[in-house]
Amino acid sequence: MSARNPDAPPVHRAGFACFVGRPNAGKSTLTNALVGQKVAITSNRPQTTRHTVRGIVHRPEAQLILVDTPGYHKPRTLLGERLNDVVRSTWAEVDVIGFCLPANEKLGPGDRFIANELASLKRTPKVAVVTKTDLADPETISRQLLAVDKLAKELGFEWAEIVPVSAAKGDQVGLLADLLIPMLPEGPELYPGGDLTDEPEQVMVAELIREAALEGVRDELPHSIAVVVEEMEPREDRPADRPLVDIHANLFIERPSQKGIIIGPKGARLREIGTKARAQIEALLGTPVFLDIHVKVAKDWQRDPKQLRRLGF
Structure with missing residues (x-):
């Protein structure tokens, strides 16, 4: 094998790494830490992520595209089955897989189930x-x-690396990127230099509203919440130095009894959701927004193929 020409330009790598793990294993927080900006919503509720979110890490020598996937789990609804399908199809398309396992929780059946699936790749x-x-x-x-x-040895494979990290503190996050990059194929950039995600803004706005709604809700409610942005337009007749974006969104739940939980006494909880979401959306868009959220019932939408399609699943 011939030695590399020292005068040749340095190799550039570009490719996809996918984070997998059971729900609430820290995948989205890790994606955000690596990108250096919030591209995926987070909460302490399992199954917060419902679709693949791509975050882009730019280095002079590489472009690492991180694919944050829903938590892989034993599904109880049609939505759960579809989320697992999203995860499995993502595994088949990426260059390297990062399996997230929390340091503070013993390995359980869910971890072994995922590791067994990974062993076949x-x-x-x-x-x-x-x-x-x-x-x-x-x-x-x-x-x-x-x-x-x-765990890997018992299932007949070896990890390329084992890396302990704290996304919350930033510990070893840069090292993780350093270890993932050599596993990517050589090639040019796949996204423009300034891009941090390929998420459409309307989808990101809907997700930020859902993140605000997830805070403090009762245990039975998180999976029942879905958000669709129906309209997002700059308000006309505003001076150039005082823009305003009008956002009209529908927050869907599955049962009429859940409506009161989301709206709260005299609308207090919905106002709180709107205030939290608006601050995050304004940071994302870089402009003031008027946010109008309506709470609607979509009966048993997690189990209804027609409703799932309407809500984007």
Whole structure:
């Protein structure tokens, strides 16, 4: 094999890495930390992510496109089955897979189920990412690293790397990117230099509203919430130095009884959702917004193919 010409331009790599794991394993927080900006919504509720979100990491020598996927789980609804289909189809298309396992939680059947699925992907490099190290002491982290290594060996494969990280603190996040990049194919940039995500703005706005709605809701409600932005337009007749974007969104729940939970006493909870979401949306768009949210019932939408299509699943 011939030595590389020292005068040749440095190799540029570009490709896709996918983060997988059971719900609430820290995938979206890690994606945001690597990109350096919020591109995926987060909450402490499982199954917050409902579609693939691409975050783009730009380096002089590489472009790493991170695909954050829904948590892979045992589905109880048609929506759950469709989310798992999204995850599996993503695995088949990426150059490297990062399997997220929280440092502060023992490996469980859900982790073993996913690892077993990954074992069948013979050609794709797999990196174990032990997340949330800020929530565990060094001894617990060491035990988890050994358990993760043992899990792969029992299933007949090896991790390309095992990396402990804390996305919340930024610990070893840069190192993770350094380890993923050499596993990408050589090639030119796949996205323009300034892009941090390929998410349409309307989808990101809907997700920010859903994130605000997820905060503080009762346990039975999170999966019942869906948001669709019906209209998003700059308001006409505004001076150039005082723009305003009008956003009209529908927040769907599954049962009439859930409406009161979202709206709250005298509309207080809905106002709180609107205030939180508006601050995030204005940061995203870089302009003031008028946000109008209507709460609507879409009966049992998670199990209804027609409703799922209407809500974008």
